[in-house]
Each structure stands twice: as C-alpha cells, then as structure tokens.
Amino acid sequence: MDGIEGVLIDLDGTILKGNQSIPYADEAVAYIRSLGKKIAFVSNRGNLSRRMCYERLEPLGIAAAEEEIILSSTVTAQFLREHYPLCQVWTLGDDGLREELRHHQVPLARVPEEADFLVITLHETVTYRDLDLAFRAVHHGARIIATNIDKTFPNEHGNAIDVAGMVGAIEAATGRKVELVLGKPSCFMVEAALRHLQVPPCRCLVIGDSVESDIRMGRMYGMKTALVLTGNTKRSHLDALRAKERPDYVMDSIYDMICIVEEAMR
C-alpha cells in the first residue's frame, strides 16, 4: 500500500453478497481507513440511489459517506445534468434510478412521448406496461442510454437476467440502439471516482471481483489492481487471463488486504 493514496472498492462480490456482508469486509474497510487512505465505493448498480446504498452498508458496519458512493445511477445522473440540462428523461428500471436522477435535478418526462432520453437499468419488478412505456418513449424519438450492460448477476437460483435483458427488449422492438453505457469500466465511472478522491490514478488501487469491469478499469488508467475471489472470478479462471486482464494482486477476499499489508510492514 506504499504510495497508494486512494482505494476504489467494488461492492457486489467484494463487500456484499446480495444483502449480506462478505465476511470481515467491514474490518477490511476500517483497516484501509486506519491507514489514512481515501475510499470510493464504485459499483455498476444503476437501480439503487446512493441513499439506498448507504442504508444497505450502514447496518453491515460499513459507514460510507454519500459522496464516497459512486454508482452507475449517480454517474448517469451527473452526466445528463452536465451535458443535457434541457433534456427530459424517461426511465426503465427500479426506483433507485429515478431517486438519483431527481437528486441531481434531471428533468423527468411526464409522459414517455415527451422524453429526449430513455435511461435503462435493472428492473427487478418489470411488467409488460413498463416495457411498453419505454418502447413508446423510443418510438417517439427518445435516445437510449444504459447505466450498465451486465448480462446476468448471481442470485439464489444461480444467474438472473440483468440490464442487458431490458436493453435487448427495447432495442429489438424499436430497431434503435443504446448510444451510451456509463458503467464500469467506462471513463465516466473512473473520472467520477478520481474527482472524489483527488488522487492521480498512479496512486490508486482498485479492489474488485470482476476482471472485465474492475481490473480492466484500473489497468486502462494505470492504477494498481487487486482481484478478490469472493464474487465472479474463481482461482481456476486465472490461468486463462490475457496480459491486459491480469491483476497485480489476487486475494481470497478483501480481508486478506490486512494480512498482506501487515506482512509487508513486518
């Protein structure tokens, strides 16, 4: 951790498993804080607001300030607010996305026909009516943005359909395509994290369970990268990794952070 001033920490698969904590994740986060490092929690979750995310982490003993939480919903809202302040938005996704858009004063369209953009994220209670309203927005000229484009996420049945499924429905029905994906490993997420951390990339460490989003993101920016095996990636996958996907460190879980640092300091 010598020379590292900022740590980007993924949530699902790194800190959280569903609504539960990964064992000792709270201690690991507290330890990183005790070393004086700045933290950004960076997650592709577009269906939560930062407030909802805070309320999930707090009972698990992980006290995250709201500005430390960088979700794809947050970054989508910031992007729309900055670049399209005059535009109206329709959403296909869980309530957290709308809460985050409202928090950033992004104008929400009253009816789908008036929308300039349709923003799509995971919608775990989606109905035919939701799909049809989103279809109408695009059919009347709204352009499509996705908070992220993950195909599946792990749940108690194995894998569950994720944002890519919602996107596929709208693209197939309208013949229009997504024009912008904000989630990791995009520059939009990294740059939001760096603005919060105020640390140059070469002094940052990314900790995450996904080679494709966490490790890729870190490597594309010249950050140090640590892969944890508590989520998507298994030890058996490591041999097949290409050079540009290889993390600097591999840890069984984020808790190993403590052992590695203590070891190095001995």
Add this chain to the structure above:
Amino acid sequence: MDGIEGVLIDLDGTILKGNQSIPYADEAVAYIRSLGKKIAFVSNRGNLSRRMCYERLEPLGIAAAEEEIILSSTVTAQFLREHYPLCQVWTLGDDGLREELRHHQVPLARVPEEADFLVITLHETVTYRDLDLAFRAVHHGARIIATNIDKTFPNEHGNAIDVAGMVGAIEAATGRKVELVLGKPSCFMVEAALRHLQVPPCRCLVIGDSVESDIRMGRMYGMKTALVLTGNTKRSHLDALRAKERPDYVMDSIYDMICIVEEAMR
C-alpha cells in the same frame, strides 16, 4: 441572423451531394462569413479525416480551415486521447479514421488481440478479413465504440449500407455491444463545435438536412435550427414531425439563407 454569432453547418445533404456541391452552397457559406459569423462544419462522417474533408471542400469553392471541420472521426479521436491516453485502438473502417486517430496521437494496436477498443465507422471497401480482424479484437476483450450509427446513406443506387451494418456484424458475432456512439446528435459533437466557436448555444444556429441528427442536436442545446430540403428530409415529411423535432426555419436549400436574411434586413 440577429443575435446569432455561430453557425453549425452539416455537410452531406446540406453542402455536399456525394462529391458534388449542392448548388450555390459556396455562395451561401461565403455570405454567412461576410456577416461576420463563426462557422463549424459538423458532420457524422467518421471515415474521413479533416484533411480529406478539406480537400473535398476546397475545389468546390468552400475554403474551410481545418479547425472548423468537426467530424465524428475527429471527435472520437479527441475523446480517446482525452479519456483513455493509455489505451490501444483497432479500427474497422476506411483509412480516414486511422489518419484522424494518428493525427491525435491515439495509439493504434499492432495486432487486434492487443486492442483495448475497436472503433467502427463506415468501411466502403470492407472485406471478410477486415471483419474477422475486428471480430478478433472484440473476442479478445476490446470494447466497441462507433463514430456514428447511421443505418443507410444515399448513393447513386438509392440507399447504401452504413455504419450500423458494420456494427451489426461485430455485435452478432461477438455477443458484445457498442458502448459509445460519438456522432450527432451527441453532446460530444456539439461540445466540440462550441469549443471551436466560443459562442453560447443560445447564440448558435444549426443548418442541416436531418431532423434526427441536426435539428435534434440543436434543439437539445437550445440553439436555433434551420432544416434544408436538399438531403434526407422532404417537404412532405414536415407535417408528421413531433414538437421536439420541429425546426425554427425550413429552407429549400442553404442558398435560401441569403434571401431570408436580405428580406429581414430590408
């Protein structure tokens, strides 16, 4: 033109028809200049470099400075250079794209397997081998960017397959999706034009033949908009336009600009 300080002018269908000039487009451009307005030529052409574009305009009597020409290839190169300076790029498209990337010092991958991004644009001489090399880039982890996503463009046979066709081939073969489209009406194109013009959007006029890209772009930014009927849009289409697509002015051709302004000044 009172209050207008900057004019964004589309190329194909507004100034150009194939390699020919739209009649009197040169006089119209000269007239706009004579009024002291700043000009940006804003085109979704991603398969030309600015140098190639300059060389097309100059023999037609339209002297455009290179920094006045804002192509989707230009904006893609600037975006990659600014946000991903460490990343290597593979391309599927005509040579103009590569020339523009090189001009902006974007690193080009030696082999597709090393690329972090595949950038797709129109490729009018595409071969199976080109598609396969692009496929290999994405299959080995490159993320997909498109300069624009137009489906067809008009040529001497009617309509010809455009960038969306190249994108479709790669998406279908790899199961991966485009994450970013830079072309009009995106904020990336408008903001590049505004940086050049140094004029606030409310003092800009957009002149173009496409309701979807030119008029939409202008309206989303609060610019004045003028639709010309020398390209994609016919007078018979006007009645069906939605409120958010309606231009402030409709002109048979960009030459009418002169008559309208002279009339207003009388």
